[in-house]
Amino acid sequence: MRYALRVQYIGKNYAGSQLQLCNGKPIEGRPTIQGELEKALCTLIKNNNRNSCEEPCGTSQEGTVGYKRPIKAIFSGRTDRGVNSKGQIIHFDTDERIVASKFLYQMNEILPDDISVDSLRGVDEKFHAQKSAKSRHYVFEFIHRRCKEAFDGDLMRIKYPIDIDRMQKSLDYLIGEHDFSSFKSSGTLNPSKVCTITTATCRKVGDRVFIDIEGNRFLYNMVRTIVGTLLEIEGHNLPAEHMKEVLEARDRTKAGQTVSPYGLTLLEVTY
Secondary structure (H helix, E strand, O other): OEEEEEEEEOHHHOOOOOOOEEOOEEOOOOOOHHHHHHHHHHHHOOHHHOOOOOEEEEEOOOOOEEEEOOOOOEEOOOOOOOOEEEEEEEEEEOOOOOOHHHHHHHHHHHOOOOEEEEEEEEEOOOOOOOOOOOEEEEEEEEEEOOOOOOOOOOOOEEOOOOOHHHHHHHHHOOOEEEEOHHHOOOOOOOOOOEEEEEEEEEEEEOOEEEEEEEEOOOOOOHHHHHHHHHHHHHHOOOOOHHHHHHHHHOOHHHOOOOOOOOOEEEEEEEO
C-alpha cells in the first residue's frame, strides 16, 4: 500500500531535506528531514517484519557497502539547508494498513520538535510525490527596516528603500514558460532549464515583504536567485525591465546573488 504524507519543518537545523550518504551510510552529524522521517516511519511500521532502519545489504554496484532502508520516503522536491516547509509531500510504501489519526499522533510524538506531520491519505500505486506533482508554491519573506529587532530571527533585513510596484513589474516578466538558466545554480543536475511560472507576486505587510512564486518546477536555488535579482534591481534603482534582460540572457552571471535560505518556505504542492 502507498501513502502520501504532508510534512512541516523548520530547516535551520538540518542539512537539507535529502538523505546524505557516504559509502551508502547516512553521514553522522548531518541530520536531514528525510533521515528523521524514515527513522520515525521505521519505528512505527514493522515493514516485512523488520524493525531496524539500517541493515547491511552487502556491496553495491559501486563496490561500497550499502544499507537497506525498510521504508523509503520519496519527497515532492528537494529543499536546501535552512529552507522551511508547510506543505512538503512525501510518499512511502508499506505492507501494513494505517489508521491515519493514530499514526499522525504517534509520528508527531516521535519526530523532533521542528518537524511535524498533519495529513495522511492512501494513494494509488501510480502516485509519485515528485513526478505526479503539478505545481509547487514557495514564499520568501524578508524584513524591510533599518534597525534590527530582537525577534527578527534569521530573516534577511533590507535597509535601503524598495519600490513594491517596481518589484511586482519585475516579477511579471517571469510569468509563463521560459528558460530559467540565468537563475540556476551550478548544482543543477537536471539538463532541462525550462520552467512554467503561473504566479509571481510581491506584497508588503508592515515591515515584512512576501514574494510568492508558484510553478510546475524549480531549478536548484532558482527562487533565491530570483529574489537576489529583485533586490539588485531595488538596490541599484534599475528599471523593472532589467529582470526581462536577465531572463533572456540565459546567463547566470547576469542575475543577482543567491540570497540566504532563511525566509524561504515551501507552502504547498498540488497534484
